[in-house]
Amino acid sequence: MKSLEELAAIRDKMKSTVLLREGHNDIRIVVGMATCGIAAGARPVLNAFVEEVNSQGVADKATVTQTGCIGICKYEPVVEVYESGKEKVTYVHMTPEKAKRVVAEHIKGGRVVEEYTIGSAK
Secondary structure (H helix, E strand, C coil), X not given: CCCHHHHHHHHHHHHHHHHHHHCCCCEEEEEECCHHHHHHCHXXXXXXXXXHHHHCCCCCCEEEEEEXXXXXXXXXXXXXXXXXXXXXXXXXXXXXXXXXXXXXXXXXXXCCCHHHEHHHCC
């Protein structure tokens, strides 16, 4: 059993993660977490997005959330980025390393990482 102090620290750490996933910001990062996505590695991708949004200081403008099947299973893990007033961007074959770059360049810098999008998928 953990001590009360350890449990409180875990609770406080997880609070920011839960708030991040439930927020209503201008940018929504949606990770496909159906069975196919999870089998393809979506869980570490989701975790990487949550960590990077926090560590890169964009939690005030971006929300990370999850959804069920997006419908393009052969491209899993799939991440969709929705921005107010812009067309949705669909990233495919995502990895935690790619997630870091997407947060740095797209979410923080405003430039879509074209080579990770569905339009450039092979």
